[in-house]
Amino acid sequence: MRTLLLLAPALMLAGAATAQSNTSSAGTSSPTTGDVSAGTTSDGISDNGTVGVSGTADAAAANGGTATTDGSARFNTANNTARQRSTATARDDDERARSRSMTNVNPKGDVRSNSMTIYKQRGEKPVITRERTVNGEPK
Numbered sequence: 001m002r003t004l005l006l007l008a009p010a011l012m013l014a015g016a017a018t019a020q021s022n023t024s025s026a027g028t029s030s031p032t033t034g035d036v037s038a039g040t041t042s043d044g045i046s047d048n049g050t051v052g053v054s055g056t057a058d059a060a061a062a063n064g065g066t067a068t069t070d071g072s073a074r075f076n077t078a079n080n081t082a083r084q085r086s087t088a089t090a091r092d093d094d095e096r097a098r099s100r101s102m103t104n105v106n107p108k109g110d111v112r113s114n115s116m117t118i119y120k121q122r123g124e125k126p127v128i129t130r131e132r133t134v135n136g137e138p139k
Contacts, residue, residue: 042101053084065092
């Protein structure tokens, strides 16, 4: 499992109004009934000149399958933005699962999180799960 937690202080301009605190998070995971599973989460915060993002990625594969995870974050303190992305994939001979989560903090302080997971068994239709929140509210 990979966990990423980062905070960055943003530059404040003299006389700027106090910003409202905003948070958002999203996370999805594949069904746990098969031999493969993948899940990710991503969340962020914007509060009074500080932005932060964090995320996790977890993947597992049994019976000789493969699993990979990745996570990254970027900050721009000049304009008070941050972005975090987590991905997880797992596959074996007859199943595959992929999950991706991403959070963006924009210059206005809005925090947007998106997450999607796809799980597919050979010969079946894929099961797709999506979640999206903006400032903590489902969209």
